[in-house]
Amino acid sequence: MTNPIYLDYQATTPVDKRVLDTMLPYFTDAYGNAASRNHAFGWVAEEAVDTARAQIASLINASEKEVVFTSGSTEAINLAMKGVGEMYGSKGKHIITCLAEHKAVLDTAKHMEKLGFEITYLQPDKNGAVSAESVRDAIREDTILVAIMWANNEVGTINPIREIGAVCREKGVLFFSDSTQAVGKIPVDVEADNVDMICFSGHKVYGPKGVGALYVRRRKPRVRLVAQMDGGGHERGMRSGTLNVPGIVGLGKACAVAEADLEKDMAHSNALRERFEKKIFDSLDYVFINGDEHNRLPGCSNLSFAYVEGESLIMGFKDLAVSSGSACTSASLEPSHVLQAMDVGDELAHSSIRFGFGRMTTEAHVDFAADQVITAVKKLRELSPLYEMVQEGIDLSTIAWTGH
Amino acid sequence: MAYSDKVLDHYDNPRNVGSLDKKSKDVGTGIVGAPECGDVMKLQIQVEGDTIVDAKFKTFGCGSAIASSSLATEWIKGKKVDEALAISNTAIVEELALPPVKIHCSVLAEDAIKAAIKDYKEKNASAAPAEAQKA
Numbered sequence: 001m002t003n004p005i006y007l008d009y010q011a012t013t014p015v016d017k018r019v020l021d022t023m024l025p026y027f028t029d030a031y032g033n034a035a036s037r038n039h040a041f042g043w044v045a046e047e048a049v050d051t052a053r054a055q056i057a058s059l060i061n062a063s064e065k066e067v068v069f070t071s072g073s074t075e076a077i078n079l080a081m082k083g084v085g086e087m088y089g090s091k092g093k094h095i096i097t098c099l100a101e102h103k104a105v106l107d108t109a110k111h112m113e114k115l116g117f118e119i120t121y122l123q124p125d126k127n128g129a130v131s132a133e134s135v136r137d138a139i140r141e142d143t144i145l146v147a148i149m150w151a152n153n154e155v156g157t158i159n160p161i162r163e164i165g166a167v168c169r170e171k172g173v174l175f176f177s178d179s180t181q182a183v184g185k186i187p188v189d190v191e192a193d194n195v196d197m198i199c200f201s202g203h204k205v206y207g208p209k210g211v212g213a214l215y216v217r218r219r220k221p222r223v224r225l226v227a228q229m230d231g232g233g234h235e236r237g238m239r240s241g242t243l244n245v246p247g248i249v250g251l252g253k254a255c256a257v258a259e260a261d262l263e264k265d266m267a268h269s270n271a272l273r274e275r276f277e278k279k280i281f282d283s284l285d286y287v288f289i290n291g292d293e294h295n296r297l298p299g300c301s302n303l304s305f306a307y308v309e310g311e312s313l314i315m316g317f318k319d320l321a322v323s324s325g326s327a328c329t330s331a332s333l334e335p336s337h338v339l340q341a342m343d344v345g346d347e348l349a350h351s352s353i354r355f356g357f358g359r360m361t362t363e364a365h366v367d368f369a370a371d372q373v374i375t376a377v378k379k380l381r382e383l384s385p386l387y388e389m390v391q392e393g394i395d396l397s398t399i400a401w402t403g404h
Numbered sequence: 405m406a407y408s409d410k411v412l413d414h415y416d417n418p419r420n421v422g423s424l425d426k427k428s429k430d431v432g433t434g435i436v437g438a439p440e441c442g443d444v445m446k447l448q449i450q451v452e453g454d455t456i457v458d459a460k461f462k463t464f465g466c467g468s469a470i471a472s473s474s475l476a477t478e479w480i481k482g483k484k485v486d487e488a489l490a491i492s493n494t495a496i497v498e499e500l501a502l503p504p505v506k507i508h509c510s511v512l513a514e515d516a517i518k519a520a521i522k523d524y525k526e527k528n529a530s531a532a533p534a535e536a537q538k539a
Contacts, residue, residue, distance in 0.1 A: 309466055312470055315407070315415055383463060401437065402438065
């Protein structure tokens with residue numbers, strides 16, 4: 001076992017060897033431009049791109065023509081939201097999204113506000129989920145787009161996408177779901193789940209970084225986008241730029257592997273998470289699960305260890321690579337916007353750590369990690385004035401703190 | 405974020421962790437910060453005459469906050485009360501090589517020292533009322 005142990009699968013994933021092997025020839029041998037129509041190099045590249053498109057379409061139950069390649073989810077989100085805004089802005093200027101979305105969605109929404117769009121930011125429930133009813137209540141005559149993520153990247157909560165999609169259908173509003181954390185991890189079916197656009201990145205599904213895709217529905221309804229990148233008119237005019245053939249081949253292969261192994265991968269990640277959380281809860285008190293305990297992404301465990309602060313905890317597990325929802329890991333002093341939106345309380349937000357398990361994680365990794373976490377939490381609670389007060393029976397909410 | 409060796413050392417081997425009897429007349433207790441801000445420091449001093457003979461701390465906070473309070477107890481032990489009052493956060497920043505985003509940790513440590521001394525002086529106010537008022 002080599003240290004540190006990688007437990008940050010929601011941030012990115014290692015490239016699967018099967019994926020890498022498929023990609024390699026497209027760097028050195030089959031290096032043609034997929035848009036070159038006049039020679040074999042171009043034809044081979046185009047064929048590889050077509051194969052990848054079919055693999056991706058198969059995973060999400062779309063047709064090949066509905067897949068637009070991008071550099072990743074952030075670009076796809078920008079294209080989806082701004083592209084819809086520009087295309088349908090004359091019909092209405094209202095967009096609905098959620099406070100727990102990824103910054104790529106929230107910052108795009110903020111940018112669009114400056115351009116004259118009006119954004120409704122729905123508050124998620126305490127688990128981080130958005131209900132179809134709250135979407136229904138927010139839809140107005142001038143609503144053109146609903147943007148709600150499939151699964152949350154920090155806490156793993158899975159939204160009721162099918163129900164939200166049904167509401168959007170009924171109201172005739174386009175529905176875009178950032179499914180970066182969902183595709184390849186849980187079943188995603190663009191037909192059954194009533195979505196009009198979804199996006200995802202290669203590197204979250206054991207594929208390469210720098211490549212992703214936007215699914216754009218072609219029938220019932222046909223979604224039209226204004227391109228946000230002008231140029232050679234690639235990707236049916238929606239995204240100009242020479243196709244990243246090796247990356248696209250990798251994304252396609254990653255999707256094919258994910259489709260074949262979906263059940264196995266889900267069972268594996270779920271079992272590891274159960275094993276991890278059982279060990280933690282058996283040894284520590286005052287630990288809380290952030291997110292929907294019963295409806296989370298497999299392999300995502302966001303825990304708050306009350307009375308210890310997240311960054312100091314991460315310092316304590318030197319051999320683990322994990323993320324904290326605490327403010328101190330970023331330049332800003334605000335704790336995670338997702339945990340804040342869920343109203344878990346700033347105190348518990350400061351004490352949160354996200355553990356991510358995936359295809360390459362083993363039981364030995366999980367056992368080692370749990371031991372390090374338990375040791376660090378116990379050590380820091382010895383150091384914690386809050387834990388001491390709680391042990392003495394003092395109600396922390398009755399104390400007049402001197403905030404700074 | 406990379407931590408300085410001194411921050412790591414205080415984190416791995418915090419000095420003077422623990423609690424003194426807060427009811428004791430010769431003990432002053434300072435609790436500063438707030439849980440929702442992510443930092444709470446409790447710093448206690450035991451005073452004999454005008455000398456701090458012992459100091460203990462417990463801190464809820466990031467590694468820099470733990471190191472700042474650990475260092476503070478190290479520095480004030482054996483000092484006269486007035487000397488301890490003169491310790492400024494900038495000295496802590498320098499000693500631990502704290503980055504700008506962590507300066508508030510050093511401010512909190514300075515506040516904790518002052519709060520503990522204030523508490524001690526208030527407890528002993530009957531002996532020296534003028535002094536307590538000044539603090």
